[in-house]
Amino acid sequence: MSPQAPKVNVRYMKLADLPQVEALDSVCFRTPWPEGSFRYELRPDSASICLVAELEEAEAEPQIIGVVVVWLIAEAAEIATLAVTPEQRGKGIARQLLISALRLALQAGARKSILEVRISNTPALHLYYGLGFQAVGLRPGYYEDTHEDALLLTLDRLDSHVLKALEKT
């Protein structure tokens, strides 16, 4: 992680965050989530974990610089989306968001984590492999926009020991 890591607060996403969250999603992905998707994740009966990373700077309004959404499906925590604004990358913010979300998922009963990632997404692959995820499958032509393959990654053992070890690294 970069030594000049900014002061970042990771907290639950709320409805008032949606304009910033959707703007961030548009900047970070070739195919952003359809309109209304983040709002849907925040519905009162949602089982999703939605977090934002907020940059706290003196004399400025807090700014949302990272987002993660995790779907809880039986014992699996599926990473549905994860993004950090381009200006703030390489400072450990995605890692912080992901570890926070996995800790909440563990508390909610998840025992493993899964995700799909574009095979060309080197930064994301480094991040996930660094957290102990392993590639377990390939989904050919999975992405509709470019027909790129997806790698299926899993973190098979999600428990408090694993998370504690990750928080220390």
Ligand SMILES: CC(C)(COP(=O)(O)OP(=O)(O)OC[C@H]1O[C@@H](n2cnc3c(N)ncnc32)[C@H](O)[C@@H]1OP(=O)(O)O)[C@@H](O)C(=O)NCCC(=O)NCCS
């Ligand atoms: C992938 C993404 C979320 C990473 O965010 P980030 O805040 O820059 O990641 P972090 O700083 O927490 O990096 C954690 C680890 O990832 C790796 N990493 C991050 N960016 C990297 C890069 N450009 N090249 C190589 N490795 C990289 C490093 O191993 C880093 O570990 P380190 O702390 O030991 O250096 C960010 O690049 C992004 O938003 N990309 C666009 C959206 C996207 O692709 N999301 C993932 C969808 S599956």
